[in-house]
Amino acid sequence: MAEGTYFGNDRPIISAFTPPEKMAKGQGISTIGMGLGFGILLAGQIAQWWGWRMVFILYSIPSFLVFLFVWRIIKDPEAAAGVQEGSKRRFSMAFKSPYLWMLYFSYFAIMYVFWVLGTWAPAIFLELGVDSIGSSGIYAAVLGFIAVPALPISGIISDKMKRKRQDRHLHLVLCLAVIWVVAFFLGIGLDLELGSTWFVAGIILGGFLVWGYFPPFLALLADQVPRNILGTTFGAANTVGFMASLVAPWCTGYLRDQTQGFSWGFYVTSIVLLLGLLSMVAASRLSRLGHIVSDM
Numbered sequence: 001m002a003e004g005t006y007f008g009n010d011r012p013i014i015s016a017f018t019p020p021e022k023m024a025k026g027q028g029i030s031t032i033g034m035g036l037g038f039g040i041l042l043a044g045q046i047a048q049w050w051g052w053r054m055v056f057i058l059y060s061i062p063s064f065l066v067f068l069f070v071w072r073i074i075k076d077p078e079a080a081a082g083v084q085e086g087s088k089r090r091f092s093m094a095f096k097s098p099y100l101w102m103l104y105f106s107y108f109a110i111m112y113v114f115w116v117l118g119t120w121a122p123a124i125f126l127e128l129g130v131d132s133i134g135s136s137g138i139y140a141a142v143l144g145f146i147a148v149p150a151l152p153i154s155g156i157i158s159d160k161m162k163r164k165r166q167d168r169h170l171h172l173v174l175c176l177a178v179i180w181v182v183a184f185f186l187g188i189g190l191d192l193e194l195g196s197t198w199f200v201a202g203i204i205l206g207g208f209l210v211w212g213y214f215p216p217f218l219a220l221l222a223d224q225v226p227r228n229i230l231g232t233t234f235g236a237a238n239t240v241g242f243m244a245s246l247v248a249p250w251c252t253g254y255l256r257d258q259t260q261g262f263s264w265g266f267y268v269t270s271i272v273l274l275l276g277l278l279s280m281v282a283a284s285r286l287s288r289l290g291h292i293v294s295d296m
Contacts, residue, residue: 105279
């Protein structure tokens with residue numbers, strides 16, 4: 001619950017201090033920390049050496065240090081000019097816009113594949129023949145480390161497309177389309193027992209595109225949503241997106257129990273991604289027709 005309050009606050013701060021022409025790049029760079037991969041990598045090793053309880057004890061230390069840093073260093077941006085405080089009508093825009101709900105669901109689809117990989121990759125590697133939980137954690141950490149190049153590169157591409165008057169929606173549609181294909185072929189690879197090398201390659205490509213989705217998506221929200229409801233909108237987007245963290249691990253685990261393999265988990269993931277792709281296409285159409293948040 002405490003972690004969930006973070007997303008409605010950090011993204012508006014980034015949006016306020018990032019130049020509009022560099023919005024996707026700023027959103028991407030500021031998200032790198034979430035994807036460095038040390039959490040998965042070190043957790044497996046710590047659990048192997050000292051047990052799972054020590055993981056939580058040791059991981060509380062950097063959280064406390066970051067708390068001190070944010071408290072002392074990060075400043076609130078100036079309030080949006082000419083905005084009436086506490087306007088319920090304006091806050092409700094974050095929940096009543098069909099356009100935003102299309103974006104929210106596309107984010108759910110991306111977070112679905114993110115949580116399938118983030119939760120089950122270590123177990124999948126063990127089934128593929130990796131000899132220990134520590135080693136499987138190292139393989140699974142690839143999903144995090146790929147964020148380091150993916151986030152800024154995707155942000156730069158999105159900003160360049162924006163300057164050339166190309167729609168950020170197009171960038172997001174292309175990401176979803178390719179991730180959909182990757183998820184489907186990961187399922188086929190598991191059915192054909194192609195091994196851990198194939199799965200690592202799939203995580204690298206899929207992970208690059210999953211992380212690459214965040215900068216244009218967050219920049220699109222910052223572009224389209226009035227500044228005084230950015231916190232509400234980012235919070236709503238992350239609420240819908242992180243519902244995937246409840247659904248994806250359970251559904252994939254259930255399918256694993258029923259089928260004795262993880263392939264069907266990825267087939268279902270590809271279906272969710274297809275629905276997310278259609279949702280983003282619908283959002284793009286609504287945008288072209290002028291049915292966006294600022295018009296409400």
